[in-house]
Amino acid sequence: xxxxxxxxxxxxxEQLFTLGEIPGVLWTPEDALGTxxxxxxxxxxxxxxxxxxxxxxxxxxxxxxxxxxxxxxVPNHGERPKNExxxxxxxxxxxxxxxxxxxxxxxxxxxxxxxxxxxAEWQAVLTAxxxxxxxxxxxxxYWGVSxxxxxxxxxxxxxxxxxxxxxxxxxxxxxxxxxARITVPVQFLVQWDDERxxxxxxxxxxxAFGSAEKTLHANPGKHGDxxxxxxxxxxxxxxxxxx
Amino acid sequence: xxxxxxxxxxxxxEQLFTLGEIPGVLWTPEDALGTxxxxxxxxxxxxxxxxxxxxxxxxxxxxxxxxxxxxxxVPNHGERPKNExxxxxxxxxxxxxxxxxxxxxxxxxxxxxxxxxxxAEWQAVLTAxxxxxxxxxxxxxYWGVSxxxxxxxxxxxxxxxxxxxxxxxxxxxxxxxxxARITVPVQFLVQWDDERxxxxxxxxxxxAFGSAEKTLHANPGKHGDxxxxxxxxxxxxxxxxxx
Numbered sequence: 496x497x498x499x500x501x502x503x504x505x506x507x508x509e510q511l512f513t514l515g516e517i518p519g520v521l522w523t524p525e526d527a528l529g530t531x532x533x534x535x536x537x538x539x540x541x542x543x544x545x546x547x548x549x550x551x552x553x554x555x556x557x558x559x560x561x562x563x564x565x566x567x568x569v570p571n572h573g574e575r576p577k578n579e580x581x582x583x584x585x586x587x588x589x590x591x592x593x594x595x596x597x598x599x600x601x602x603x604x605x606x607x608x609x610x611x612x613x614x615a616e617w618q619a620v621l622t623a624x625x626x627x628x629x630x631x632x633x634x635x636x637y638w639g640v641s642x643x644x645x646x647x648x649x650x651x652x653x654x655x656x657x658x659x660x661x662x663x664x665x666x667x668x669x670x671x672x673x674x675a676r677i678t679v680p681v682q683f684l685v686q687w688d689d690e691r692x693x694x695x696x697x698x699x700x701x702x703a704f705g706s707a708e709k710t711l712h713a714n715p716g717k718h719g720d721x722x723x724x725x726x727x728x729x730x731x732x733x734x735x736x737x738x
Numbered sequence: 739x740x741x742x743x744x745x746x747x748x749x750x751x752e753q754l755f756t757l758g759e760i761p762g763v764l765w766t767p768e769d770a771l772g773t774x775x776x777x778x779x780x781x782x783x784x785x786x787x788x789x790x791x792x793x794x795x796x797x798x799x800x801x802x803x804x805x806x807x808x809x810x811x812v813p814n815h816g817e818r819p820k821n822e823x824x825x826x827x828x829x830x831x832x833x834x835x836x837x838x839x840x841x842x843x844x845x846x847x848x849x850x851x852x853x854x855x856x857x858a859e860w861q862a863v864l865t866a867x868x869x870x871x872x873x874x875x876x877x878x879x880y881w882g883v884s885x886x887x888x889x890x891x892x893x894x895x896x897x898x899x900x901x902x903x904x905x906x907x908x909x910x911x912x913x914x915x916x917x918a919r920i921t922v923p924v925q926f927l928v929q930w931d932d933e934r935x936x937x938x939x940x941x942x943x944x945x946a947f948g949s950a951e952k953t954l955h956a957n958p959g960k961h962g963d964x965x966x967x968x969x970x971x972x973x974x975x976x977x978x979x980x981x
Contacts, residue, residue, distance in 0.1 A: 685954075687945070687954075698941075701956070702930075707958065708957075708958075708965070709957070709958060710955060710956065710957050710965075711928075711930075711954065711955070711956035711957075712953060712954070712955060713944070713953065713954035713956070714951075714952070714953050714954075715950065715951075715952060722951070722953075724978065727974070728971075731970070731974075735967065
């Protein structure tokens with residue numbers, strides 16, 4: 496793990512790093528000392544580790560919850576080299592969205608293609624980050640919606656160190672079997688008028704989680720319209736389960 | 739409005755009252771002075787104004803939110819005289835529940851039968867309670883699930899002083915038109931495995947609210963299994979909208 500920069504702003508220290516070929520970022524409270532809960536965040540399709548929605552939530556998790564937060568670029572995103580096959584699928588996906596066509600099968604195929612690699616990368620990042628003195632081996636949560644849910648479901652199912660997860664903005668019959676292996680508390684976000692994740696498929700994915708404690712939060716609006724108070728809810732959910 | 743008793747316990751003052759023929763209870767912070775937000779609570783079928791689920795939530799709303807809370811017995815419940823027709827329907831309803839039969843139409847008929855009277859009574863209680871020095875004319879919220887939702891929907895739709903409502907554990911096509919007239923923020927509670935409120939009808943009722951801000955919170959479990967943290971969520975919802 497190699498740190499390439501460190502800056503601090505309004506109480507949050509941001510460290511950019513690479514772990515092998517993986518570019519990542521770690522946010523911690525400024526002057527943090529000792530072990531604290533860690534939240535791994537997975538970004539959405541076409542986004543990157545410092546996309547506005549990731550950055551804004553990460554800062555709140557750090558300043559209001561005292562958490563450490565780590566995010567990395569998914570293959571073919573952010574600072575990572577283009578992957579021809581993934582790029583072709585992403586281009587077709589954008590075209591289908593623009594045409595108002597159903598994208599569920601294509602999205603599921605894209606996630607399946609990278610899930611194995613991403614799960615292994617996130618596990619390696621988790622191990623590396625938890626060796627740092629100001630993070631340590633505390634409880635771990637996961638936050639990811641849309642593609643961050645499509646890749647987060649296999650990650651949370653595979654990784655026993657994760658003990659609570661916020662997921663959502665996605666429904667996929669292909670994920671049901673993996674979701675059934677998840678038993679940690681889940682907060683699942685649904686946008687009631689989501690133009691990309693059909694409501695029935697989202698409800699079916701919520702149904703599929705094996706967790707005894709799982710809560711669905713549905714709000715009116717489209718895929719990109721998560722209300723601001725949803726982050727309040729995520730913060731309290733993580734505080735309850737990781738504190 | 740005639741007060742018949744006043745007791746205080748662990749920071750909460752409880753005043754029993756009658757307003758005409760309506761027996762009610764008002765909870766306020768001990769030694770409360772001046773205006774504060776008020777939450778009107780509607781109890782479930784077969785329950786009463788001081789049923790355990792009402793009392794426990796009311797105490798939290800008072801101690802953790804500083805709210806005043808008022809609840810009254812619905813006709814044919816608690817200290818009110820038996821009403822022959824309502825009693826006959828309630829008896830048939832219990833028999834249908836015991837037999838595992840669908841009760842939606844009967845429940846809707848029962849609620850419709852008393853809704854007009856109940857709405858007028860709750861409005862009168864609201865007016866009377868807000869004239870008290872330690873309650874005053876602050877913002878008003880409503881909390882009610884199951885029958886408390888079946889009667890709460892017409893109350894919230896009719897009463898412009900109510901500016902936020904927690905409802906749920908009920909779905910009824912008969913309520914859709916009234917729900918569409920509600921435009922204040924709504925938090926709607928669904929038990930995913932509710933044996934009395936069919937899931938599809940509950941989702942349809944959530945869909946029907948006219949509110950721009952409405953959030954559905956669904957949790958696994960049956961009609962009576964609302965998780966403890968649902969009250970945390972209600973408290974924060976009221977704090978956000980009534981403070």
